[in-house]
Amino acid sequence: MSDNAYEAIIGLEVHTHLMTRSKLFCGCSAGFGAGPNENVCPVCMGMPGVLPVLNRHAVELAIRAGLAAHCEIAPESIFDRKSYFYPDLPKGYQISQYELPLCKGGYIELPAHSEGAEPRRIRLTRIHMEEDAGKNIHESGASLVDFNRSGVPLVEIVSEPDIRSADEAGAYLRELRSILRYIEASDGKMEEGGLRCDVNVSVRKRGAAEFGVKTEIKNLNSFRFVEKAIEHEVARQIDILEAGGRIAQETHLWDPVREVTRPMRSKEFANDYRYFPEPDLPPLRVPPDLVEAIKTAMPELPADQRARFVRELGLTAYEAAVLTQDRDLGAYFETMLAAGLKNHRTAANWVMTEVLRVVNEAARPLADAAPLAIESGELLKLVETGAISLNAAKTAFAAMCKSGKGADATVAELGLAQVSDEGAIAAACDQVIAAEAAKVAEYRGGRDKLFGFFVGQVMKAMGGKGNPKVVNEILKRKLSG
Amino acid sequence: MADSKISVEQVRHVARLARLELSAADETALQANLSEILQYIDQLNRLDTSAVAPTAQVGEAGTPMRDDVIANRPDPEAMLANAPARAGHLFKVPRIIE
Numbered sequence: 001m002s003d004n005a006y007e008a009i010i011g012l013e014v015h016t017h018l019m020t021r022s023k024l025f026c027g028c029s030a031g032f033g034a035g036p037n038e039n040v041c042p043v044c045m046g047m048p049g050v051l052p053v054l055n056r057h058a059v060e061l062a063i064r065a066g067l068a069a070h071c072e073i074a075p076e077s078i079f080d081r082k083s084y085f086y087p088d089l090p091k092g093y094q095i096s097q098y099e100l101p102l103c104k105g106g107y108i109e110l111p112a113h114s115e116g117a118e119p120r121r122i123r124l125t126r127i128h129m130e131e132d133a134g135k136n137i138h139e140s141g142a143s144l145v146d147f148n149r150s151g152v153p154l155v156e157i158v159s160e161p162d163i164r165s166a167d168e169a170g171a172y173l174r175e176l177r178s179i180l181r182y183i184e185a186s187d188g189k190m191e192e193g194g195l196r197c198d199v200n201v202s203v204r205k206r207g208a209a210e211f212g213v214k215t216e217i218k219n220l221n222s223f224r225f226v227e228k229a230i231e232h233e234v235a236r237q238i239d240i241l242e243a244g245g246r247i248a249q250e251t252h253l254w255d256p257v258r259e260v261t262r263p264m265r266s267k268e269f270a271n272d273y274r275y276f277p278e279p280d281l282p283p284l285r286v287p288p289d290l291v292e293a294i295k296t297a298m299p300e301l302p303a304d305q306r307a308r309f310v311r312e313l314g315l316t317a318y319e320a321a322v323l324t325q326d327r328d329l330g331a332y333f334e335t336m337l338a339a340g341l342k343n344h345r346t347a348a349n350w351v352m353t354e355v356l357r358v359v360n361e362a363a364r365p366l367a368d369a370a371p372l373a374i375e376s377g378e379l380l381k382l383v384e385t386g387a388i389s390l391n392a393a394k395t396a397f398a399a400m401c402k403s404g405k406g407a408d409a410t411v412a413e414l415g416l417a418q419v420s421d422e423g424a425i426a427a428a429c430d431q432v433i434a435a436e437a438a439k440v441a442e443y444r445g446g447r448d449k450l451f452g453f454f455v456g457q458v459m460k461a462m463g464g465k466g467n468p469k470v471v472n473e474i475l476k477r478k479l480s481g
Numbered sequence: 482m483a484d485s486k487i488s489v490e491q492v493r494h495v496a497r498l499a500r501l502e503l504s505a506a507d508e509t510a511l512q513a514n515l516s517e518i519l520q521y522i523d524q525l526n527r528l529d530t531s532a533v534a535p536t537a538q539v540g541e542a543g544t545p546m547r548d549d550v551i552a553n554r555p556d557p558e559a560m561l562a563n564a565p566a567r568a569g570h571l572f573k574v575p576r577i578i579e
Contacts, residue, residue: 020549027552036570038555045560057549078537079544085500087574136577144571147560272498277537285543 006203006241008234009211010163012226013198014176015154016186017132018061024131024153025052025095032194036146044131044151046090051280058153059102061185062129063286063294065155066103068183068301069124073291077102079129079278087145088134096156098275101128102284108159108179109303110171111321122172123160130154155185161200161211166230173197173223174325178302182327197226202247203237212237213247217261220254229254233261305330313337313344322352328366329356332373339377347380354394358401371400371407379407386467392416420467422474425458428466429478432457443479454479486519487512 023030026043043050066073077100081093106124132154134147157176163169177188177195188195202214217233220226237247252261300308302324309320324330333351341347355370362369370376379396382388388396388411396410403410411417419425432454433440443450458471492512496503503511557570566573 022549022551027547027550029551029553034555035557037557037560037572038570039553040557040560041553053547054544055549056546059546076543083498087572087577137571138576141576142566142568143574143577144568145574146571274498279538282538282542282544 005206006234006238007206008164008166008230009161009202009204009214010165010169010230011161011200012157012159012163012169012172013200014157014159014173015132015196015198016157016180016188017194018058018153018155018185019187020055020058020061020153022055023151024055024058024129025151028151030152034148037148039148040150044090045147046092052095052278054281054284055153058129059284059286060290060294061153061183062102062127062155063291064183064298065157065180065185066106066127067291067295067298068179068185069103069106069108069127069157071103071106071124071127073286074100074102074104075286075288076100077128077284077286079281079284080275081278082130082273082275084273086133086136087143088136088147088150090134090147090150094131094133095278095281096130096275097128101126102286103127108172108175110168110175111303111306111324112317113321117317120168120171122162122168125158125160127155127157130156161202166227166234169199169230170223170227173226175302178325178327182299182302182305184299196221199226199230199233201230201233201237203234203241212241213249215247215250215252215261217252217254218264225254225256228259229261232259236261302327302330309348313348315345315348319345319348319352322356323348326366332366332370332376335373336377336380339374339381341377341380342384343380346383347377350376350380354397362401369401371397371404375400375407379411382407382411386418386420386469387411388416388418389468392418416465418465418467419462420470422470425462425466425470425474426478428458428461429454429471429475431461433478440479451475451479485512486516486523 017030020030022028023039023044026041028041028044029039031039043052063073077097079095080098082096082098083093085092103124104126106127107121108124110120110122112119132149132152134145134150137144137146159172163172177186180186180188180195186194197220199217199220200214201217202212204210204212215233215237217229220229233252240247248263251264253264254261306317306320306324309315309323310317315323322329323333329351332355333348336347336351337344355366355376359366359369376397379388379393379400383390383393392411393416396407396414396416399405399414400407400410405413436454436457439450439453443454454475455468455471458475459466459468462471489508489512492508492515493503496508496511561567561570561572564572
């Protein structure tokens, strides 16, 4: 396998919308889903004579993202003009940050999925603020332009080339999205263009010190496409090198239908952006007390929640990683525990299997697809007290997803409560022992394996509702006597 | 032009980036013009600025900021009023495709 002789060097540039009401430099709505060119004004249309005024909340969210990623927040940063011509860019330049970005350095820590594994740190180069462009719709004979997205605030999160595989790129993106959602900086909805990714890929012989020539794959809008595009591009580059060829430094586009990357027709001057300081915006000054205030108000981050789940609740690293992939999932789990559950891992597994299954099957958000977390908690509480079996809880849960009713009501309605009454169970045991005299004699003669048979018979006699624990106890006592 | 700071190729490159179509005479004139500007920059560069922080902007207070409120109402008709071509509320431009 020649593939093993190479390693991939991957860096990601992630663009994500910040969750503001209004745009970065004007008072237009930054909302998604309006009719064409409804959320536009002379500022975001690039009309002559207008001036941008910076959205304070966008700056605060960008700082929050920077702090969550352990970046250094620059007390003074500047905006620059990135010049290129494209119909979706009405000013002929994008206001971005180039030499002096708002956030520098930092890292994202990837969750360890197995016990004792070292968490991987992917270093960041920077996080900077910029405005989004409009949207082109290509038709035969013409292109149509909608500027609703023009001027919507973005941060671009640039990683160092620390990622080594498609899987790791996926893990990085999932962790990044989780962080952005926890801190409510971005909803990370890729389908609405809320999170987009450019990928830089090169390969080199394992152990080599120098990086190979890289290609850039642009505008990937799903995590799955990012992973597939990287796999394809790494294989393509290795094939070229193995055949004695050279990698051309070029920009590729991912073709999601054919699942290949293909070179973009090289715009001759594509990378000559002629950045220069935006004369319409004085430097962005961030006072230290603002950074402190944002730091103080930061919610718990996924990495901290993961560590707490392992340390205080006894979950495995894997369980903690799954539960913190999504802020709502972690919150659901914690609300369940508030019902007074003692067995944390049962609750964790409940969320990972039952809850995640209905969310995936319904393809809807957690809040719509699953019953209220507190009702899930009450349901498991009934399992803990022995009032119902775990299987009965699964039946009740499926019904609750459809009906929206509570745990107690559902268990009563479906008659799922199990019988723990010793008198009733003892009676059933007596009945079975009387009916199976021959087997009882065998058991007492040393065939211990028959015990399971008796349990089955008692459960059958009780319509499956006997509390297995109590049945076991009473049966054992009676059979030995 | 022996002391030219900028080649005619560079003039053409910048013109292409700016989507300008220049005649041969324009190119020669701009080459001289731009060279003079760069010579002036050279003159400025003779100043010792080692003790001065890079300054792209003046103004002590930093950029002013606004609250995150929606202040504009949708008015696509007004926004499209000067469009040379449109399709409904969309701007129509010559087809672009990579």
